[in-house]
Amino acid sequence: MKILQTKNLVKKFGNKIAVDNISLTIDQGEMIALLGPNGAGKSTTINMLIGMIQPTSGQIIFGEETTDIRAYRSKIGVVFQSSVLDSNLTVADNIMLRVKMYFKHINVQSLINKFELSSIWKQKYGSLSGGQKRRVDIARALISDPKLLFLDEPSTGLDIQTRTKIWEILDGLRKETGLTIIFTTHYLEESQNADFIYIIDQGKLIADDTVLELQKKYTKNILKVVYKTGKTQKMELDNKNEAIQILTDKKSAISDFEYRPGTMDDVFMNLTGRKIR
Template identity: 50%
Template sequence: MLKVKNLTKHFGSKVAVDNIDLTIKRGQLIAFLGHNGAGKSTTINMLTGLLKPDAGSISLEGHQPAENQYTHYLGVVFQDSVLDKQLTVAKNLSIASKLYKDCNKQFCEDLMQKFEINAIKNQKYDSLSGGQRRRVDIVRSLLSQPELLFLDEPSTGLDIQTRKKIWEVLDQLRQEYGLTIILTTHYLEEANQADWVYVMDKGKIVASDTVDNLKAKYAKNSLTLFFKDESLAQSIPLNDNDQMSGKKVIVKITSYQEAMQMISRYQNDIYDFEYVHGTMDDIFIELTGKEIK
């Protein structure tokens, strides 16, 4: 659906996006994961036509960003809203719907129902909570029934209930209409549900794969053993990534079977254990050397 080749953008002497390639298929949920300044938003701005690349090519269903038809495929939720704060929700959405030639009224009403907008439609946008504003922003972005939706850190600052509601509806739209979503996020649980993940650091794509493959390659599971006595804990041979603190030993392992073997080996010396799967955070630290903020 979307093919990007050698995409590059400079701001003065700073390389914001450094020669990246992307291939995105219809119906996928794609996550761009990276810390502030990694190049995620700059990439999105080029893909949406707001920024002109210094080099490289972008093709969406055979169209380039300079063509009018390119934007017909797109819906965009920016970090900062484009809606008028002094107008009501209903008025804002009414104005936005008139920008599209074939806006489906029933589809718009269904969106408002799904995102629970009707109860606040007569309130001024400025009076809404952060979660309410974000739901309205997403409805606005979907009015034209786009095939590709860009979400630039849509959940920043939102409570977990609002994030859950937003993703319930977006997943439903993906199932019903084959909506493709490109997401930049700081929330690892959102990246965790993606079909494909691009990890960005210093303008480069440092990893690109499915969540499961990234975890298998970069995120080791950990087994914590709680020993009955500190001297017993000290008897365990440790590798470079293993840790020991008093009676507690944390060992990095590759499989559940390896964990079971170790638990069996030390079953008479421990009083408890904890097995934890590797996470997206582990992947990010392994690839970039820093935690995501």
């Protein structure tokens, strides 16, 4: 079931077009990655979807109805690149102040347990590490029991252990509750678990598909062979069966090899180029 759509979304800042005619379709329960280089229009798109800024033109549709974006803010949770929490308040105060904004019953203890907040519950938010802050940020965004969770580069600067833990929790919540997640990231390996990916560059949507289909369309698999003579050969192949055949045919002459399937890094570089933005 469709939970969110945009139709021909455009955002202009003066004469500059930041988002140029972008149409998205997002189904309930999906994890969606919105990727692009710096300045591509990702954050502007997110800011329109959460009601921070209004589109210049185009439609945002929640469910089956064209929606005034302000009307559905209670149905979304947002984690910004920079935290909006009060550094001088404790974790408990930051969380419970948010709880008081909602009349429905909220299982705060469940969030405390999932995000392992008990040990830092009485600490001031400003004294926490980056990973601890991010766990609190996400837990707070889930207080309203949202149908949609927006994450704008949620794992930037975090160590691999914290990043892995956060994505494990979010994936579990998605499976338990049907939560829909839309996220941006520069750690492209994080997009491997997305159900669908949209890639934006210079404000335009340049590719959209599943991870597997994007890899089929825009990457090659790499086979590097080291021969007993010392010669090294690097080959681009369409699939692993080709690699198996080559290795079988030349096994007597090969001393070592390395096989690497195409990755989302390859997809991204092939679509957006190698120039630094």
